[in-house]
Amino acid sequence: MSTAAQRNPWMAVRPGEDVARLAKRVSSAHRSFLDSPEQGFGWPVRSVVLDSWRRSRGSGIDPDGCDPAVEIDLRELRSYRAAQPISLIRPVVRKLLVEDAADSGLVVAISDAAGRLLWVEGDPTVKARADGIGFTEGANWSEDRVGTNAPGTALALDHPVQIFAAEHFSRVVHEWSCSAAPVHDPGSGQIIGAIDITGGPSVAAPEALSLIRATVSAAEAELRLHLLDPAGPHSGEPIRLEALGARRPALIRDGERIPLSQRHAEILMLLGEHPEGLSADHLALLLDEAELDPVTVRAELSRLRKLLGANVIGSRPYRLLTELGTDARDVVGALDRGDLHAALRAYPGALLPRSTSPGINEIRAEVRGRLRATLLRSRDWRLLSRWTGSPDGRDDTAAWAAYLNALDTGSALYPQVREQVRLHNQRLGI
Secondary structure, X not given: OOHHHHOOOXXXXXXXXXXXXXHHHHHHHHHHHHHOOOOOOOOOOOHHHHHHHHHHHHOXXXXXXXXXXXXXXXXXXXXXXXXXXXXXXXXXXXXXXXXXXXXXXXXXXXXXXXXXXXXXXXXXXXXXXXXXXXXXXOEEOOHHHHOOOHXXXXXHHOOOEEEEHHHOOOHHHOOOEEEEEXXXXXXXXXXXXXXXXXXXXXXXXXXXXXXXXXXXXXXXXXXXXXXXXXXXXXXOOOEEEEXXXXXXXXXXXXXXXXXXXXXXXXXXXXXXXXXXXXXXXXXXXXXXXXXXXXXXXXXXXXXHHHHHOOOOEEOOOEEEOOOEEEHHHHHHHHHHOOOHHHHHHOOOOOEOOOOOOHHHHHHHHHHHHHHHHHHHHHOOHHHHHHHHOOXXXXXXXXXXXXXXXXXXXXXXXXXXXXXXXXXXXXXXXX
């Protein structure tokens, strides 16, 4: 287990953790808290959860009930949703989350800033069960209404979070798990709502939290296109970061290519993924697991401002004041459109391949992982041929196997690819 995973309070289930055993421990801790909230629980409860339990108890939430108020009835819901800025992200959420949730045992919810659920979509059977606990459109799932839950707690803390099983304050919700993150207005930085995935224990896995973060980043990028006011403090002059592949990263502005250091490229990429802005402390953690000194981060930002101009990066928090396009987002955008050929053409290699930044590692894994998964599902031998011939794909055993399976056995390529698969399997001892 990595050091980052051990100390991450926002993650519910660590990689390799026994989910059944964890569920029993959390349930026992929940009972102990309700019986004697000031006593120890015999094992550590995540600080995020324990603090939320205390807030829930202080708000007078009944742990044996779950009564979310339906504050917007169906007659008013359509007009109310249309008036909310978060309605602009629904196409992105549907593309990235809802389409794959239709028969996967999951539901996806979008809430407003107050915790009212505006859309709940996904697996019909699970959605019907969720209706039974009041997890339905128009209902208020803020933390101070129903207690600890992912969308409500994410809004309360302004941070992505997972809530697993009995970590929910209400016992009625203990069979569920959820991952959620707040969505911000890219201009003001204010919370405008949250995105949530709800289902079984798999929703509390680290991958689910990464998926939610990635979806929020894509959603906020979409909001930036709709909501930024060019008459305001933003320069309105788009810039582009090229950071994929082995060549030196660069910023493209007015047709000019400005070479960047790896650190400056990392900072720009992370600010692009967090349009709401980042404090120096938060940016330091995303740049270096060893907790880079925030003073060093501020110095790097000062150098970057001198290079790019004062109208590109704002402060308090640090944020981009203009639209930033990236080659990494080009790949993801092509995948969102279902254009795998364009996605593969736009991908010369991994994002900042020499970077060890935790934040960059997460974006790199998202871009490569989505592209690779789509390629494997495509069964297109031409695309798989290009992938296995690239630096990122030449040692991809699963891709070589998919390439072989996509070929006609009478093809002249078949024996060549079969030999490559045999050599890969031999190296792996298969």
